[in-house]
Amino acid sequence: MKLIGSSTSPYVRKVRIVMAEKKLDYRFDEESPWTQDSKVSESNPLGKVPCLVMEGGEAVFDSRVIVEYLDTLSPVGKLIPSTGRERVEVKTWESLADGVIDAGVLARLEATWPDRKESERSQAWIDRQTGKIRLGLAAMSRGLGDKPYCSGIHMSLSDIAVGCALAWLAFRFPEIDWRTDYPNLARLHDKLMQRASFAETQPR
Incomplete structure (x- = not known):
């Protein structure tokens, strides 16, 4: 592949x-x-x-x-439950994390896309997307709470999606200090970064 x-x-x-x-x-x-x-x-x-x-x-x-x-290609490390509410929960976490990234991409393009004139950029649009990021982070923190992982006691696609969103925000939006505002998200991210799969793909 x-x-x-x-x-x-x-x-x-x-x-x-x-x-x-x-x-x-x-x-x-x-x-x-x-x-x-x-x-x-x-x-x-x-x-x-x-x-x-x-x-x-x-x-x-x-x-x-x-x-x-x-x-579905390998039984190793199943990341998405096959059926039921557990599956819906994991996919909802993924949608939330991807939605935060979507909002960040839209805000970043509005602010930096070279094919758009400065007079054509909308600060109101940027603020709207940034607001979605902040609401998304708050929802992630509430959903995680004191649990070791987003969807229970084992790592799943929920955590991979959230970890990717958090790292990308730190990379592209360092002014959004999610580590200070949401210590439980910071702890989750630090734990994920101990895995080779995360450490070797960190955006730079």
Whole structure:
């Protein structure tokens, strides 16, 4: 399998961590969808990463679709419950974490996209997206509480998604001091960073 994506993308990182935890072999092709010579759209018509190209050449895209597929490939380290409320809980955590990232990406593009003039940027839009980030962080902290992991006593996709969101915020939005505001999220992130899958994919 070949994974196409950028090492700074939190969505790509989520897939890379799942692959490491599942002990799956793959080739990582570093490719940014934002460069003029990007070839991402050759595999994903939407021009987005991550994109997983399988042995037969078929492409799978959207990180949520990819990680769900990857979790079925090996019994090692099951990350998503098969059925029931436990499955819904894990997928809801993933949606929350991805939603925080989505809001951050929208705020960052509004503020920095070079194809937009300064007069065209909307501070109200940036503030709206930043507000979603802050509400999302508060919801993560409440949901985690004093538990060792987001969805119980074992690491799951919930924690991988949250860990990727937290690290990306620290990377792109250092002014949002979630470590001070939410010590339980900081403890979870520090625990996850002790795993090779997290340490070796940290955005820089």
